[in-house]
Amino acid sequence: xxxxxxxxxxxxxxxxxxxxxxxxxxxxxxxxxxxxxxxxxxxxxxxxxxxxxxxxxxxxxxxxxxxxxxxxxxxxxxxxxxxxxxxxxxxxxxxxxxxxxxxxxxxxxxx
Amino acid sequence: xxxxxxxxxxxxxxxxxxxxxxxxxxxxxxxxxxxxxxxxxxxxxxxxxxxxxxxxxxxxxxxxxxxxxxxxxxxxxxxxxxxxxxxxxxxxxxxxxxxxxxxxxxxxxxxxxx
Numbered sequence: 481x482x483x484x485x486x487x488x489x490x491x492x493x494x495x496x497x498x499x500x501x502x503x504x505x506x507x508x509x510x511x512x513x514x515x516x517x518x519x520x521x522x523x524x525x526x527x528x529x530x531x532x533x534x535x536x537x538x539x540x541x542x543x544x545x546x547x548x549x550x551x552x553x554x555x556x557x558x559x560x561x562x563x564x565x566x567x568x569x570x571x572x573x574x575x576x577x578x579x580x581x582x583x584x585x586x587x588x589x590x591x
Numbered sequence: 592x593x594x595x596x597x598x599x600x601x602x603x604x605x606x607x608x609x610x611x612x613x614x615x616x617x618x619x620x621x622x623x624x625x626x627x628x629x630x631x632x633x634x635x636x637x638x639x640x641x642x643x644x645x646x647x648x649x650x651x652x653x654x655x656x657x658x659x660x661x662x663x664x665x666x667x668x669x670x671x672x673x674x675x676x677x678x679x680x681x682x683x684x685x686x687x688x689x690x691x692x693x694x695x696x697x698x699x700x701x702x703x704x705x
Contacts, residue, residue, distance in 0.1 A: 512691040512693075514693050514694075516696075521701075522699075523680075523682055523696040523697060523698050523699045524634065524682070524696050525696070526693050526694075526695065526696075529693045531691060568634065570634075572691070574690065574691075576647060577622070577639075577690040577691070578624075578636050578639060578647055579636075579694065580636075581633050581634040581635075582633070583632070583633050584633075
């Protein structure tokens with residue numbers, strides 16, 4: 481059974497701080513990882529994807545992947561109230577291009 | 592930027608009726624998907640579709656469900672004999688040719704079964 485685990489939160493950070501969102505996965509065959517942002521009642525919106533160990537930066541967002549520890553994280557620098565949403569982590573193996581989603585972590589950025 | 596579009600945005604149906612949810616994937620994408628998200632729960636995979644046939648389906652996708660690509664642009668999900676527990680958000684997604692490319696989601700259809 482492929483599982484992607486996330487702390488449901490909420491994670492509360494002040495505006496301007498760094499928000500750190502974490503995710504672990506059970507399937508060692510997972511090769512691709514995605515972070516989606518989901519506002520309440522809306523669809524998942526792709527934020528970042530990462531395939532290789534290490535860090536990948538895109539603007540205020542940095543995704544980190546450690547395949548040995550089966551751990552993925554998303555850092556959001558200079559957090560804004562508009563970043564308040566649920567962040568979904570998804571892992572995908574090479575054999576089946578179907579992502580397995582975690583439950584999501586609720587992030588609250590307060591002014 | 593190209594988008595996946597879904598209609599209707601909200602569908603209210605009596606239990607036992609059939610519903611058809613519609614999706615227009617991104618035009619150069621070849622892989623299409625349906626997901627379900629019950630309120631407060633995970634996004635759950637239903638079915639994937641490629642080259643005019645189902646490529647993979649989950650245990651949720653039983654005989655009550657079917658998918659179709661009736662023309663070159665639309666991709667539909669049909670739910671027969673709807674049950675109260677079918678109430679959820681249904682998302683369509685599509686992706687490009689390479690397997691590790693991310694999927695792009697439509698805005699979803701909120702299905703309410705009464």
